[in-house]
Amino acid sequence: MDIIIIGLLLGATYALMAMGLQLQxxxxxxxxxxxxxxxxAGAFGTFWFYTASNASPFYALIGVIPLAFAVNWAIYRVLIVPLVRRARNQGQLEVDCILATxxxxxxxxxxLLAVFGGEYLSYSYLARPIFILGEPYGLNRVAAFIGSLVLCLGLYLWLHRTRPGLALRAVSxxxxAAGLVSINVTRxxxxxxxxxxxxxxxxxVLLSMFLTF
Incomplete structure (x- = not known):
């Protein structure tokens, strides 16, 4: 049972990261x-935020998510779009993107090395036990689990209940066919x-709450 609970606590965060990879x-x-x-970068940014302000790492999400969104949007527009335009087929595009990324x-x-250095980093947040079925688990792991579930559920609802989300599913x-119904595929x-x-x-951000990175 201990292994199952640990797997669930970690699995929610890994599922969140997998959703990001699946979108791309x-x-x-x-x-x-x-x-x-x-x-x-998200973990490093949270470390800097927490050590500078001693505020909850969850607040770091307010800054990390928009910043990461903007950086990745710029990467796609500057680096990926030219590769998409010149690719003759999907195979060539995949090879070009693998090399470029x-x-x-x-x-x-x-x-990241220039800004944060090469040392391993960690910080102590909610580093106390919480008992589940009589066994102790880190409260920070449970908090990260709950945060991951909330974000996964929010992203799922956005993809299934909003027009932009449905457009992304159509493109996938x-x-x-998505282009034929006036969906801007590039956008x-x-x-x-x-x-x-x-x-x-x-x-x-969530992994940094209980892992050394």
Missing amino acids: YGVARIMNLANGEMLI FGLSFILVGI VNPA ASALAFALGGAVTAAGG
């Missing part, structure tokens, strides 16, 4: 090898890519 690859059809750097990951790693199924793909990066960064 499933909708925008971009294999983004720099997605992990967004996760670490692989190089981008090194750039982002260099920036058939981009050509929808940029939105999916940016939203995916923002969701991944949010996962980094």
Whole structure:
């Protein structure tokens, strides 16, 4: 039972990060090898926020999510759109994007190293036990679990109940048909890519609450 509960607590956060990756690859059809750097950037940003203000890391989501969204939107517009326009087929696009984002990951790693250094970082937040079925678990893990569930549910409802969300789902199924019904496929793909990066960064915020990074 202990292993199951630990798996559930971690699984919710991993599911959130998987949703971000799915938005980028499933909708925008971009294999983004720099997605992990967004996760670490979210964790680093939360560390800086918490140590500077001693406020709850959940407040860091207010800044991390919009910033990550803007950065990923710019990446798509500047780096990915030219590759999409010149690609003759999906296979060529995937190869080009893998190479481009692989190089981008090194750039982002260099920036993070220059800003935060190469040391392992962690901070203590809600570092006390809470008992579930008689066994102690970190309260910070439970808080991250709840935060992940809320974000996953919010993203699910947005994708299924709003026009922009339904447009993204249409593009993921058939981009050509989506374009025929007046959906701007390029803009929808940029939105999916940016939203995916923002969701991944949010996962980094939550993971930083109980993991060393």
